[in-house]
Amino acid sequence: MYAVVRTGGKQIRVVPGDVVRVERLAGDPGDKVELDCVLLIGGDPVVVGTPRVAGAKVVATIRGAAKGPKLRIFKMRRRKRHRVSQGHRQRYTELQIDSIEV
16 A cells, blocks of 8 residues: 655655655754644545545654755856855755554
């Protein structure tokens, strides 16, 4: 059985036992998190929500939090002496998927 959940503006396919990275969630390592925006549950039969599957949730454990790779944003307008440099590091949370509850 698998599920498609929406978190952080992205859709992620999860299976119990998976380790996934999602946008930053509040909580400490070891805390339980419930993802209740389940869009689809795969198996026999496949259940598709409109827009969500009613009563379904995915339970996960927070394994840790970290930052992604550093990105450099550089903008320049030629012949104008205009240069802007900016950096960004996206924060994410690593989740261990425990169960899919219907």
